[in-house]
Amino acid sequence: MNTPSNLTSSFNDEVVAGYFTFRWLFFLQDFQILELLLALFVFVAIHSLRQKKLQGLPVWPVLGMLPSLAVGLRANMYDWLTDILRHQNGTFRFKGPLFSSLNCVVTSDPRNLEHLLKSKFPNFPKGPYFRDNVRDLLGDGIFSADDDTWQRQRKTASIEFHSAKFRQLTTESLLELVHSRLLPVLENSIKQSIPVDLQDILLRLTFDNVCMIAFGADPGCLNPGSPEIPFARAFEDATEATVFRFVMPTCVWKAMRHFNVGTEKKLKMSIKGVDEFADDVIRTRKNELSLQCDDIKKQRSDLLTVFMGLKDEDGQPFSDKFLRDICVNFILAGRDTSSVALSWFFWLLDQNPAVEERILAEMCGIVGEREEVKRGESQSPLIFRAEEIKMMDYLHAALSEALRLYPSVPVDHKEVVEDDVFPDGTVLKKGTKVIYAIYAMGRMEGIWGNDCREFKPERWLRDGRFMSESAYKFTAFNGGPRLCLGKDFAYYQMKFAAASIIYRYRVKVVENHPVLPKLALTMYMKHGLKVNLHRRDESELQKYFKIK
Numbered sequence: 280m281n282t283p284s285n286l287t288s289s290f291n292d293e294v295v296a297g298y299f300t301f302r303w304l305f306f307l308q309d310f311q312i313l314e315l316l317l318a319l320f321v322f323v324a325i326h327s328l329r330q331k332k333l334q335g336l337p338v339w340p341v342l343g344m345l346p347s348l349a350v351g352l353r354a355n356m357y358d359w360l361t362d363i364l365r366h367q368n369g370t371f372r373f374k375g376p377l378f379s380s381l382n383c384v385v386t387s388d389p390r391n392l393e394h395l396l397k398s399k400f401p402n403f404p405k406g407p408y409f410r411d412n413v414r415d416l417l418g419d420g421i422f423s424a425d426d427d428t429w430q431r432q433r434k435t436a437s438i439e440f441h442s443a444k445f446r447q448l449t450t451e452s453l454l455e456l457v458h459s460r461l462l463p464v465l466e467n468s469i470k471q472s473i474p475v476d477l478q479d480i481l482l483r484l485t486f487d488n489v490c491m492i493a494f495g496a497d498p499g500c501l502n503p504g505s506p507e508i509p510f511a512r513a514f515e516d517a518t519e520a521t522v523f524r525f526v527m528p529t530c531v532w533k534a535m536r537h538f539n540v541g542t543e544k545k546l547k548m549s550i551k552g553v554d555e556f557a558d559d560v561i562r563t564r565k566n567e568l569s570l571q572c573d574d575i576k577k578q579r580s581d582l583l584t585v586f587m588g589l590k591d592e593d594g595q596p597f598s599d600k601f602l603r604d605i606c607v608n609f610i611l612a613g614r615d616t617s618s619v620a621l622s623w624f625f626w627l628l629d630q631n632p633a634v635e636e637r638i639l640a641e642m643c644g645i646v647g648e649r650e651e652v653k654r655g656e657s658q659s660p661l662i663f664r665a666e667e668i669k670m671m672d673y674l675h676a677a678l679s680e681a682l683r684l685y686p687s688v689p690v691d692h693k694e695v696v697e698d699d700v701f702p703d704g705t706v707l708k709k710g711t712k713v714i715y716a717i718y719a720m721g722r723m724e725g726i727w728g729n730d731c732r733e734f735k736p737e738r739w740l741r742d743g744r745f746m747s748e749s750a751y752k753f754t755a756f757n758g759g760p761r762l763c764l765g766k767d768f769a770y771y772q773m774k775f776a777a778a779s780i781i782y783r784y785r786v787k788v789v790e791n792h793p794v795l796p797k798l799a800l801t802m803y804m805k806h807g808l809k810v811n812l813h814r815r816d817e818s819e820l821q822k823y824f825k826i827k
């Protein structure tokens with residue numbers, strides 16, 4: 280809540296931020312100019328205070344709401360945005376500096392989300408601004424494409440994602456990764472009595488996993504000693520440098536690209552690293568497929584092999600460039616989202632031991648139904664079966680609850696094609712950028728009730744069974760025709776990894792470890808998640824087998 284005193288202090292912060300922004304802009308040296316500008320500054324401060332009553336945030340001449348944004352950036356940007364949205368009934372208009380591309384409408388209203396993502400879907404594409412910024416890395420892949428290019432990839436990938444062969448690939452590759460790589464790495468940390476960065480380990484797990492699904496190739500990031508893999512590094516650098524374009528005026532990054540300097544130089548080099556890996560895999564796969572018999576072709580179900588077997592609208596095989604784009608886009612979509620969600624989940628679990636107990640009781644209850652467990656035979660090493668994972672409703676609820684509070688994609692965006700009006704009355708002019716604030720939506724009393732800031736998996740259960748929510752209220756996986764394609768797989772992946780860890784270890788976050796979100800397209804923990812692992816012994820698990 281904004282009390283009068285913190286309203287004043289936030290206003291003071293904005294005045295200070297405005298002052299420093301002006302100073303920074305003009306590089307003041309001369310005292311007379313300083314006096315003149317101070318007078319202007321006082322005038323502007325009074326003007327902006329008046330404006331504040333009308334707009335929620337002060338609008339500075341030339342700078343628009345940039346000084347307020349600077350204040351938000353100093354604290355937790357997502358909480359800052361949530362507070363504004365709460366005070367503006369779920370929607371507000373952000374005015375960026377003159378000539379910048381920062382003007383936009385920000386919303387967290389489920390009615391607007393349904394309008395944007397479903398009812399008026401064709402009027403809200405990703406748009407040319409987004410595509411222009413990401414084209415060098417993502418090309419024409421599903422993530423950046425609109426219209427026919429998007430639809431064709433979506434249709435083919437969707438059929439593939441729902442095929443039995445693909446399900447088999449995802450479950451087998453995950454089982455192999457968790458049991459031969461993840462658990463040994465965790466076990467090693469116990470032997471050495473050292474804390475580990477669980478977020479880093481999980482990021483490595485999902486990167487290897489999504490590369491197996493997209494390329495059918497394992498880069499080997501998750502291994503003892505956390506090796507630096509050139510392809511993974513190149514991918515990471517290319518993503519970061521691409522994101523940088525969104526905070527710079529278009530003409531600036533285009534000039535930097537032209538002269539090959541700064542982040543653009545880094546982007547060019549890292550894209551080269553990504554392309555080298557992709558070209559190598561594509562070349563090798565083509566050779567392999569040309570030599571092997573049809574039976575072997577049919578056995579491979581990674582996306583690259585599937586798309587290699589298809590033709591474009593002219594009846595021609597897809598170009599290598601297009602195949603590369605398809606794979607790179609899937610890797611981007613699926614590489615960090617599940618691992619980041621799991622990291623927040625383990626942090627929340629550390630603070631909510633009662634939830635951990637219920638997860639253990641559920642797991643042991645399910646495993647306890649195995650005939651061999653009933654006969655008292657040893658279950659070591661215990662490997663969860665796919666059908667058991669699917670039965671874990673409470674775990675599903677706890678992961679959904681973590682995603683509600685810490686969605687892996689905290690904000691997303693669209694562009695308006697034709698003039699429109701949101702159901703809440705907000706007028707949208709052609710070309711307006713719309714930001715939907717997914718993080719803020721999870722913290723709105725109007726959507727989730729007064730306990731919206733509490734971690735309560737029970738809110739997802741009806742008679743003990745998981746009940747999903749409308750995608751326009753719980754938008755962590757997007758909604759409408761562009762609903763996340765990997766949603767079912769992501770839940771399976773998160774549940775399998777979480778269950779395999781929780782069954783074996785108590786995960787304790789290192790005392791005083793700072794936990795903050797990082798400002799990026801994906802909501803990483805800024806300082807990772809340093810944890811100590813403690814092995815559970817048989818007697819501890821027996822307790823849960825009994826209370827099922």
Ligand code: HEM
Binds near residue numbers: 686
């Ligand atoms: C917890 C895990 C995940 C979350 C929270 C998540 C969330 C999202 C969100 C918010 C979008 C919309 C992005 C946009 O259009 O701007 C999206 C799209 C997508 N996701 Fe996921 N995702 C997850 C895991 C995965 C995985 C593991 C894969 C693939 C293996 C995947 C594949 C995709 C694809 C292909 C799209 C693009 C769909 C389209 O534009 O038609 N996702 N996801």
